[in-house]
Amino acid sequence: MIELAILGLLKQKPMHGYELKKELTAQLGQFWQASWGSLYPALSRMEKQTAVERVFPKTDVKRRKNIYRITNLGEEMFQTALSEHSSISDAARFGVKLAFFRYLKPDARVELLERRRAYLKEKLAETREKLRSYKERIDAYTYSLMEHDVDVTTADIAWIERLITEEKAHS
Amino acid sequence: MIELAILGLLKQKPMHGYELKKELTAQLGQFWQASWGSLYPALSRMEKQTAVERVFPKTDVKRRKNIYRITNLGEEMFQTALSEHSSISDAARFGVKLAFFRYLKPDARVELLERRRAYLKEKLAETREKLRSYKERIDAYTYSLMEHDVDVTTADIAWIERLITEEKAHS
DNA sequence: GGTTAGATATATCGGACCGATATATCGAGG
DNA sequence: CCTCGATATATCGGTCCGATATATCTAACC
Numbered sequence: 026m027i028e029l030a031i032l033g034l035l036k037q038k039p040m041h042g043y044e045l046k047k048e049l050t051a052q053l054g055q056f057w058q059a060s061w062g063s064l065y066p067a068l069s070r071m072e073k074q075t076a077v078e079r080v081f082p083k084t085d086v087k088r089r090k091n092i093y094r095i096t097n098l099g100e101e102m103f104q105t106a107l108s109e110h111s112s113i114s115d116a117a118r119f120g121v122k123l124a125f126f127r128y129l130k131p132d133a134r135v136e137l138l139e140r141r142r143a144y145l146k147e148k149l150a151e152t153r154e155k156l157r158s159y160k161e162r163i164d165a166y167t168y169s170l171m172e173h174d175v176d177v178t179t180a181d182i183a184w185i186e187r188l189i190t191e192e193k194a195h196s
Numbered sequence: 197m198i199e200l201a202i203l204g205l206l207k208q209k210p211m212h213g214y215e216l217k218k219e220l221t222a223q224l225g226q227f228w229q230a231s232w233g234s235l236y237p238a239l240s241r242m243e244k245q246t247a248v249e250r251v252f253p254k255t256d257v258k259r260r261k262n263i264y265r266i267t268n269l270g271e272e273m274f275q276t277a278l279s280e281h282s283s284i285s286d287a288a289r290f291g292v293k294l295a296f297f298r299y300l301k302p303d304a305r306v307e308l309l310e311r312r313r314a315y316l317k318e319k320l321a322e323t324r325e326k327l328r329s330y331k332e333r334i335d336a337y338t339y340s341l342m343e344h345d346v347d348v349t350t351a352d353i354a355w356i357e358r359l360i361t362e363e364k365a366h367s
Numbered sequence: 368g369g370t371t372a373g374a375t376a377t378a379t380c381g382g383a384c385c386g387a388t389a390t391a392t393c394g395a396g397g
Numbered sequence: 398c399c400t401c402g403a404t405a406t407a408t409c410g411g412t413c414c415g416a417t418a419t420a421t422c423t424a425a426c427c
Contacts, residue, residue, distance in 0.1 A: 043376045055323060055342055063413050065378060089376065089421070126337040152226060166297040171226055173355045177348055184344045214405045234384050236407060260392070260405065
């Protein structure tokens with residue numbers, strides 16, 4: 026997840042860790058946050074995988090900032106991760122992907138949106154069924170939360186469907 | 197978090213790990229899930245802290261099931277954790293707390309609900325401000341997600357306020 | 368010129384948690 | 398008796414979070 030976000034930001038321009046953290050917060054902070062303890066180890070991992078590389082060599086000890094740039098392999102990994110049909114059930118992960126939707130082809134966008142819609146519809150049906158059949162056995166506060174969840178998920182689906190409609194209108 | 201959930205379920209009746217997992221999924225599964233890798237280590241931790249204890253001693257090797265029961269200390273820890281004003285910013289954590297609201301005094305319930313409402317209002321104001329001032333610099337898909345987030349958060353606040361009203365009406 | 372405060376910058380540690388997997392036993396049905 | 402699915406416990410590798418440590422750069426002030 027954090028690797029997708031890092032690659033997506035490094036596509037804009039090479040950056041060092043601190044700058045990445047600021048951009049992460051500015052661009053994705055509404056629905057997802059990264060910590061130092063995930064950012065720097067992720068950059069190390071990705072350098073080892075050669076998904077990113079330092080603009081100036083590691084041996085240049087005097088240099089304070091470690092500026093990273095995305096590699097060709099990194100670009101491939103980004104496209105693969107972004108197109109993958111996972112992270113459809115996690116609102117935060119889906120939000121991060123959405124922030125990079127402009128890097129996907131329109132049909133790939135529609136594909137992801139429709140999978141998200143399918144997941145939400147399934148979840149909605151399950152919650153409704155549970156509300157219907159277990160009514161007596163559910164705690165009153167949990168019941169209220171589940172009713173609210175039905176409303177929110179319904180609104181979610183309507184929003185996704187607006188995005189799908191717009192996407193298809195533009196193609 | 198998982199410790200609050202375990203203690204809350206063990207208040208109902210003593211259970212073993214597998215049974216706890218099933219009840220966790222049945223009662224809290226709508227908004228929060230636990231894994232084996234968190235459940236069993238949590239039970240071990242909690243036994244060490246004497247928040248829970250085995251109904252039959254550890255030395256009884258023949259016994260297949262490890263049935264745990266909540267201790268007096270565990271009851272205290274449950275009440276403390278439930279009343280704490282944290283986990284106000286995480287929907288899943290708040291959902292778990294809500295599922296145990298019946299164990300709180302009405303004024304403690306209102307207190308938590310009002311803190312959640314305050315957090316949501318703050319978040320709403322921030323998102324609106326960002327939408328207003330950064331309009332041009334935000335990616336179109338992110339912008340749409342943020343607009344949707346405004347709607348969802350507004351609905352969240354209205355729901356919380358209904359709960360507060362009901363709570364006050366009953367007291 | 369010197370000092371201080373706050374922003375910039377990197378890094379790591381302990382612990383919690385997830386997803387996957389290993390292992391074994393129980394009970395029902397053929 | 399055998400097999401299969403449910404029951405039951407446990408651990409492993411890896412990721413992530415929250416906190417913390419450390420150092421430098423820069424601008425402001427006296």
